[in-house]
Amino acid sequence: MSRRIDLVAEKTAIDVLRRRGIDATIIGEECGRIEGKNGYVIMDAIDGTTNASRRIPFYCCSLAFATDFRLSAVTDAAIIDLVNGDLYYASKGKGAFCNGKRIRVKEAGDDIVMGMNVSKIGPDVASKLAPVMARADHVRVFGAVALELCYLARGLIDASIDLRGKIRPTDIAAAYLIVKEGGGKIYSDGKELESDLDIRTRLSFVAVAQDNVLHYLGMAY
Template structure:
């Protein structure tokens, strides 16, 4: 079985196991703080267990870097790292807002740039976004590309959750100059929508994004032809560490990037 097939199969299993839980009291059960620093909810634990159980079942030799469970070594001779955000958008999942997903990626080395496979599954409907290095990005079975024409409505994704006053002041011109700004509350699924061409740029300059939030989106965006840059407009890369926090800009092309960056 190829790595991508393992990640796709386990994503389907997460969907099956959590699809009826969103918005229920059962989903919200508090398990204390996870390795990523947030409260682990029952829905997070059920989804992570689905992944760990399946990787053990197929004897996949890897080290799992889970957002809640932390580092789990499943083999003494691992082929690489499975970077797992079993539920991205936990607040939406717990409240029943239908926008949350799972994000799973495989990396051969300790760097985002060594990711070879990524899968993001919309856990409200089972739709799957996936990519393998140099093989393109897909939405279910259809190849996807970022939006590379002048859009009818320009949609600017911008994550401002918990942003400082200083950052909000910096970003203000974007809000003033654009009528269609969006933030939906699940970073990975937002990157997937961007890769599918549904947003023209997606910006998160809060320095809060963990490797689990971005790993699968990193490859899916790049394989769909998007630019993926850090806050200094250099190609994004980072260590696969629990201390890593990144800011990023995913842009469909240089024109939209220049337009937005000239405003802030």
């Protein structure tokens, strides 16, 4: 069921893009890569497929445009919450917005709310996360990483962590720009997150409102 939802949603998104004359190379989880001429559209037609198939109301559609084949080349992004219709978007250097209102990460205090994906983690990742979970005041598992990162950019949560090494660039390309334009930070292996956009690439990341959240969680880079 979840696979069929992804296929139908992605085909619909591709058809809309082509009808609107967008001739960029399209990179998607289901289609892989469809060659075009100008730039790259990185899509996740439904992020949170399991949530959608189980009627858990937390899933979204994510689109990003990049001028080059790297996360840092993403210039425009849009994510729509498919449950309530909230539209998050950003353009490089112009800030992040939700439904036309500018959004910004929250100045973190000592009451940290954190999103974390712990699905099928191995003992090595579990050992890394155990002290972090012990320090965090509130841990949530949302099940749709792009929308979770929008919550970070909007100031609803203070951190988002996924150390499983399973995240695809298609999962976070749009959210990456929205978080950065909202004032947040995204790290991987102690450095600012950077990656190619290849569908075969897998990532881990730590996203925070400010660096002091890293210190609070004992993850200072």
